[in-house]
Amino acid sequence: MSRAVQVDRPVFGLRVARFGLYAFLIMSAAFFLLPLLLIISNSLKPLEEIRQGNLLALPVRPTFDAWITAWKSACTGLECGGVRPGLWNSIKIAVPSVAISTLVGALNGYALAQWKSRRANLIMLLVTIGLFIPYQAMLYPTVKILSSMGLFRTYAGIVLVHVVYGLPYTTLLFRNFYVGVPDEISRAARMEGASFLRTFWSVILPISTNILVVVAILQFTGIWNDYLLGLIFAGNDNLPMTVQLTNIVNNARGSVSPNVNMAAAVITAIPTLVVYFLSGRYFVRGIAAGAVKG
Amino acid sequence: MSSVSIRQIRKSFAGLTVLDSVDMEIAPGEFVVILGSSGCGKSTLLNVIAGLDDCDSGQILIGDVDVSHLEPSQRGLAMVFQSYALFPAMTVRRNLSFGMEIAGTPKATIAEKVAWAARLLQIEALLDRKPSQLSGGQRQRVAIGRALVRSSSICLFDEPLSNLDAKLRAETRVELKQLHETLKSTMIYVTHDQIEAMTMADRVAVMHKGKVEQFAEPQTVYEKPASLFVAGFIGSPAMNFLKGTLEGTLRFKTHDVCLDASSYGFAAGPTAAEVILGIRCEDVDVVERGTPDSIPATLAFTELLGADALGWFDCLGQRFSVKLTVDAARAMQRDVGFRFNMSKASFFLAATERRL
Numbered sequence: 001m002s003r004a005v006q007v008d009r010p011v012f013g014l015r016v017a018r019f020g021l022y023a024f025l026i027m028s029a030a031f032f033l034l035p036l037l038l039i040i041s042n043s044l045k046p047l048e049e050i051r052q053g054n055l056l057a058l059p060v061r062p063t064f065d066a067w068i069t070a071w072k073s074a075c076t077g078l079e080c081g082g083v084r085p086g087l088w089n090s091i092k093i094a095v096p097s098v099a100i101s102t103l104v105g106a107l108n109g110y111a112l113a114q115w116k117s118r119r120a121n122l123i124m125l126l127v128t129i130g131l132f133i134p135y136q137a138m139l140y141p142t143v144k145i146l147s148s149m150g151l152f153r154t155y156a157g158i159v160l161v162h163v164v165y166g167l168p169y170t171t172l173l174f175r176n177f178y179v180g181v182p183d184e185i186s187r188a189a190r191m192e193g194a195s196f197l198r199t200f201w202s203v204i205l206p207i208s209t210n211i212l213v214v215v216a217i218l219q220f221t222g223i224w225n226d227y228l229l230g231l232i233f234a235g236n237d238n239l240p241m242t243v244q245l246t247n248i249v250n251n252a253r254g255s256v257s258p259n260v261n262m263a264a265a266v267i268t269a270i271p272t273l274v275v276y277f278l279s280g281r282y283f284v285r286g287i288a289a290g291a292v293k294g
Numbered sequence: 295m296s297s298v299s300i301r302q303i304r305k306s307f308a309g310l311t312v313l314d315s316v317d318m319e320i321a322p323g324e325f326v327v328i329l330g331s332s333g334c335g336k337s338t339l340l341n342v343i344a345g346l347d348d349c350d351s352g353q354i355l356i357g358d359v360d361v362s363h364l365e366p367s368q369r370g371l372a373m374v375f376q377s378y379a380l381f382p383a384m385t386v387r388r389n390l391s392f393g394m395e396i397a398g399t400p401k402a403t404i405a406e407k408v409a410w411a412a413r414l415l416q417i418e419a420l421l422d423r424k425p426s427q428l429s430g431g432q433r434q435r436v437a438i439g440r441a442l443v444r445s446s447s448i449c450l451f452d453e454p455l456s457n458l459d460a461k462l463r464a465e466t467r468v469e470l471k472q473l474h475e476t477l478k479s480t481m482i483y484v485t486h487d488q489i490e491a492m493t494m495a496d497r498v499a500v501m502h503k504g505k506v507e508q509f510a511e512p513q514t515v516y517e518k519p520a521s522l523f524v525a526g527f528i529g530s531p532a533m534n535f536l537k538g539t540l541e542g543t544l545r546f547k548t549h550d551v552c553l554d555a556s557s558y559g560f561a562a563g564p565t566a567a568e569v570i571l572g573i574r575c576e577d578v579d580v581v582e583r584g585t586p587d588s589i590p591a592t593l594a595f596t597e598l599l600g601a602d603a604l605g606w607f608d609c610l611g612q613r614f615s616v617k618l619t620v621d622a623a624r625a626m627q628r629d630v631g632f633r634f635n636m637s638k639a640s641f642f643l644a645a646t647e648r649r650l
Binding site: 184185190192194203207 | 344346365371372374377378379380381382383384392393396397439
């Protein structure tokens with residue numbers, strides 16, 4: 001019975017499969033990274049090098065001039081201040097929108113997961129339908145509603161629009177997460193005398209870190225990259241970075257400067273990349289948790 | 295210490311009757327076990343007592359107070375859940391103190407109570423750990439501790455031992471019983487395990503299909519089951535049953551055999567009726583074939599259980615289990631006779647399945 005356990009060497013076929021797997025993964029990564037590399041490489045070229053017309057060539061004399069122009073002096077219509085003012089606008093729109101839509105979505109999701117009746121399922125169905133209606137179809141009614149509330153083209157208005165449009169999504173994600181949390185935990189809290197809100201805040205939210213991070217990242221990416229809603233609802237004083245980026249790219253006055261356009265695009269994309277890098281660990285964990293429990 | 299009165303509790307869910315006019319009077323300090331197979335409504339009854347589930351009609355009284363419409367936390371109850379339901383993000387200490395924090399108990403009192411419960415349950419070393427760092431048995435203790443610090447006069451248990459392994463279950467059973475003797479609080483304990491019911495309970499309520507079939511001391515439930523269901527549910531192996539007719543002259547007739555039933559203690563006067571005779575495996579005497587007043591039986595096989603043995607026989611077309619000594623089982627003949635100890639048997643009316 002004391003026969004040593006033999007460690008099998010990987011079989012040849014298995015090694016080939018492994019090699020194929022890596023080859024596929026590297027190709028996929030390259031496929032998605034290539035445009036990013038191109039855009040960064042071209043944003044570092046001076047205008048003369050761009051004019052030579054070779055998109056794939058690496059910069060001969062790399063310079064950050066285009067980035068500086070994009071940041072503070074490129075023209076967005078009549079003003080020539082670069083994307084800089086848009087950065088603050090985007091932050092000021094995204095942060096409260098993400099925070100509110102995530103927290104309210106969590107509360108909604110918890111309530112809907114707790115409330116077990118046919119009516120709760122109906123409400124969940126209606127919420128889900130909200131996910132499938134394209135923004136374009138809702139634009140006109142939303143404009144009318146906001147105008148009648150006096151919030152059209154105001155800061156509060158754009159935050160409200162982002163929160164409301166984000167809620168179906170966040171509610172669905174949280175509800176699916178909370179359905180997997182054992183019911184007895186909430187019941188135990190009720191026995192201890194905790195109210196619904198107290199249970200949510202003290203017992204449920206602390207075990208929701210992973211899903212909170214996932215939802216917040218998804219919401220942040222969505223809201224940061226939004227162009228349509230920002231253009232329509234933000235008003236001239238609060239135009240987000242994406243709108244200013246488009247204005248730089250589409251600016252008819254003067255000559256076209258692709259290097260500046262590309263630099264502006266990269267600058268606009270940096271915050272979402274930073275958020276992903278900082279919270280990637282939670283993101284993967286949260287996605288996995290959702291996948292198993294959802 | 296408080297009494298609990300459960301009066302005419304009814305609950306149905308989607309057309310299915312879960313609780314059907316449940317009545318129970320539980321004395322202060324009593325340890326009551328609600329026993330039944332899954333789906334009999336026992337957990338629902340406990341949740342109704344706790345106030346976590348609503349009932350359709352009926353009353354719950356704790357002491358003399360009608361608590362039917364009070365929130366769970368206002369009923370002065372504590373509850374231990376099957377899955378322990380500890381708050382995952384809190385340390386053991388916070389788990390214990392959470393309820394008191396909400397109630398606004400002074401910090402010094404909270405610390406004192408937590409220390410008391412931790413000492414009682416020997417979980418002092420675990421106070422700063424999270425539930426995920428505890429073993430099943432330790433979580434169980436913390437869950438009991440959380441119920442204890444509430445200083446409630448009534449403690450509810452929802453199958454608290456079912457997630458423990460067999461050895462730990464036996465130990466915790468004894469500890470719970472001792473805890474009850476120390477604290478003298480009223481305990482209502484739901485389980486599907488009849489050993490837990492027999493060993494721990496002052497009284498057992500056997501539930502079946504939303505009704506309390508019998509509510510009595512464990513030994514009474516075993517010896518004098520009130521219904522055919524209780525008789526079949528309690529005891530292992532199950533009670534042996536024989537259909538027949540009871541004749542007014544105190545004779546039980548089945549097939550072509552007549553048995554003297556005069557030693558049986560009928561609750562009401564015996565009547566001529568279709569009945570079912572129930573007899574436990576230890577109340578059957580195996581005698582030689584042909585002994586007067588015996589029924590012929592044939593040995594099918596024997597099981598040796600260490601301390602004693604079980605013999606399985608075919609008798610009047612039924613499979614009978616009979617408790618034997620190991621020696622008797624080894625020497626058992628194939629063709630034998632049965633004599634029943636009628637004073638310990640049970641008669642059930644075939645129509646109602648109630649005890650006579």
